[in-house]
Amino acid sequence: MIEFIPQLIANGIVLGSIYVMVALGLTLIFGIVDVVNFAHGEFYMLGAFIALMCVVKLGIPYLPAIVATAVIISVFGLATEKILIRSLRKRNPHPINYVLVTVGLSSFLLYGINFVFGPDLRQIPSPFMKQVLHFGNVYITTHRILVVLVAAILVGALGYFIKYTALGNQMRATAQNFQAAKIVGVNTDRIFSLTFLIGSMLAGIAGALVGAMFVTEPTMGIHIIVKAFIVVIVGGMGSIKGSIVTGLGLGLVETLAGAVMPAEFLDIIGFSIMIIVLLTKPTGIFGTKGNVSA
Amino acid sequence: MSVHKSGITAALFVAVLLLPIVFSEPFYQHIMIAAGINIILAVSLGIIVGYLGELSLSHGAFYGIGAYTSALLMTKLSLPFVLAFPLAIIFTGFMGFIIGIPALRLSGHYFAIATLGFQGIVILLIINMVDLTRGPMGLSGIPSPGAFDLFGITISFQDKVPFYYLTVAVMSVVLLLTRNLIGYKYGQAFIATREDPLLAASIGVKPRKYRMLAFVISTAMAGAAGSLYSHYTLFISPDSFHLGESIYIATMVIIGGRGTILGPLVGAILLTTLPEALRFTGDLQFVLYGLMLMLVVVFMPKGVIGIFDHLKQPRLQQNNHAG
């Protein structure tokens, strides 16, 4: 049994990387726009389908397809903020309204894709899935290495962006104190749009990667969003570090414990921990109130 | 209630009683029963969403707890329906109390997420406790409420028409209880807690107490709906009570119009009959509901019945007419 552990750890890091990418977008939107984006899982799912269409229908090679996906999904995210979220902000900004409207969007996208593509399971053809490397008794496809690599690059880029660029600073300021940020001249509307753009892009890229590694199907968003919520709440809303640590942690724990425990049991524990954190320290392990920190 | 309103209500009630005679096909009667159960679910969730101003995403789970409890009480303990039904309601309300203790300490989107967590936990537990619930395979062979003799004729609740009247009876009780709850002291306390908890506290309303009261009553009613569902379909599985169901019930409340009793009722009827009318479109209708939810939340915050603004909920002061 013990000889499997390195393999499980490797798998856990891959899974964790996916969770990190999805959670990052959600935590930014949470921390900066103060909106629970229930449709975040559907951005992930859309990313997978967009990449699928690029590769299969348009004949674009896999890596450029991921880039194309990132661009297209960003537009979706932007449109969501500009049309849906902004309208609500002007008219009816109660917190549960954002939940409701994103739930509606989630259904809209999920059943829409289901209607167009059908519920069948598909897989995005990726050349990296065919090459398997091995280190000792750990076998890993190059695709999985790609996943971890992309996650690391995105995390690094995002961290740099938040910490060292003007826009990144404005995002942090908006998260900390929306009114004060406005007073000092931050265009908060634009920052909100940017946040949704970045958040959806991260989710879409993750979807494009997973869609080749596991499956592409309309309900894949629902499975990931719940995990993303757990990561975001436990790791801390707006905390990039929190998302990284908790996302990787969740991936590792699920993979290692999943070898000996039934999946439902793990999920129950995951939910329970999320609820406990909500009750005791709603800002999460790494978060501080109203902060986006790298 | 004014004479005018009582007249309309009475007429509507008679119409409801006559429905299965007018629409005598089992297909339509099935829809009417489903609508009745959904009305109970929507109106009860409406207490939390409309009067407490919170979104609970765990209503499907409580619906399921009621269904499984009632089914198991009849199958495993051989209790008659007249006992299983109230016991299921009480147990579901009790679970509402237990879950409410942690959940109601939160509010806004944190509360919504916590209820999402509890929804997940309950369904996972149902799936996992295979010895009791038969897990994902579901519970079959659930007995119907039974049969009785009336003037020499045997009336069986396995027939749709008697079950319809049973559903109407439960639904009417739920509507009446809700209307009275809201119309007197308690509804006011809920609204005060929702609108301005600090002001409410300053005049003696304990927010925690009233939030818990609303939550327990709401979940107990969902348990009643679950019991009815159980003994109607005679087979239940976790698939009927998952997050999708919670979202479906919430959609009824929002589209119909939150903050009233009539709103969730209209929403339930709409979202029970529309799927039948739109059955030919397959899954496209769900795209429509998602779209409707978005549009209503942004553009019609009072829901469908907001269009008919003069048909308000019973105002707390009854205009000097006999209350």
Next chain:
Amino acid sequence: MAFLSIDNISKSFGGLSANREITLSIKEHEIVSIIGPNGAGKTTLFNIITGVESSDSGSVRFAGADITAMATPEIARLGLVRTFQQTKIFRDLTVVEAVMIGHHLHDRTSLFGAFLSNRFAREQRKKKLEIALGILEFIGMADRKDSITQNLPYGEQKLLNIAIALAAKPKLLLMDEPAAGMNPTESIRMMDTIRRIKETGITVGLVEHNMRLVMNISERVFVLNYGELIAEGRPEEIRNNQKVVEVYLGRQRRAGA
């Protein structure tokens, strides 16, 4: 015996001292005012008394009971009610419905009674309605009874807050800047209202900036500055108190006198 006694209350927020060992008491049937420049700690003191915030040290006693650790609803149950500087009131309700909610503590309708809509429940509701209408009459808002609260102008919303508080049948009513944002006419009307409230037997405590109002109706005045009680006494004494004058030098124009 003092009706309300505050003993050595201290409170600081992150190093900043909002209240520093404040000791004062209010006698039954008095009208007292607490004044002081902005940031002197007046609202914090109110919040501590009414259970909205907790003090770091000291105690508060009301009508013989120690209310230091009590929560706001329990304090209201004892008869201590406060109004707020800013309040959303109860948005979609009508004025009379909002005042009826104020009577909550005295509505003895039981849950089952409500469910069954029995005679007692209906009588309690009718009684609440009558009391609410009476209070609206008393406060001069009877003609607004069916207006939606959020449509009221600011001055009337403050009056409404007072009406709601009165419906709770307080023994001691603490009002947080009741005249804030009011023009001279409205202030005079408020003064009169406060006087009439006291005449019904209610003890009144005010936090106020409007010096004319304070000097005109208070029987005693307490002056806070930087969290400390620097003076107390009758209005004439306070007006001539050197320390108080210094504190307000240059602020007199803003005090709305």
